[in-house]
Amino acid sequence: QSALTQPASVSASPGQSITISCTGTSSDVGTYNLVSWYQQHPGRAPKLMIFEVNKRPSGVSTRFSGSKSGNTASLTISALQAEDEADYYCCSYAGIRVFGGGTKVTVL
């Protein structure tokens, strides 16, 4: 299984919205509604933000939302805040699991 494809970086100003894409294949993202997203701040463990494409764990801000179309899943962060600056990783079921390469989000 190959890693899922994410943009290396995305940046925007506070208050704006961003969308991070996660492109897989018909063997993973395209077949299974089992895509999750993780946020990782420097020096910290990752944190689950979205699971099963569009479900938010308790305590995660409603500014974070997930979706999927075909072989591409997306994470949208609305009303961007300084604290959202972090690395974001998608992960899909593919018999086992596979992560994306990660996207660095910069708040300008």
Place this chain on the structure above:
Amino acid sequence: EVQLVQSGAEVKKPGESLTISCKGSGYTFSIYWIGWVRQMPGKGLEWMGIMNPGDSDTRYSPSFQGQVTISADKSISTVYLHWSSLNVSDTAMYYCARGATFDVWGQGTMVTVSS
């Protein structure tokens, strides 16, 4: 509080063996899979494998099959990651995480392999 607590940082030489641990608390340990994730310095997350502590069913990423061994002792709510012979390239932070969605993460164990 649901927690996964990992063992401390390790410094090893190439060729040495190593086992790191991940202890769960605050939930019924045997009903959640526990997985391991590697993060090499400055790099992204890599899914290594996952084990069901209840029945020891284990799945490995092809990239890690044969390179590491995942095991568990459910009597003490602990899952292990073992290397029989470390390489310099095993230098990384290793995280354990709970369940199919990895909803709870350990704090990480830094493994440094250097001659």
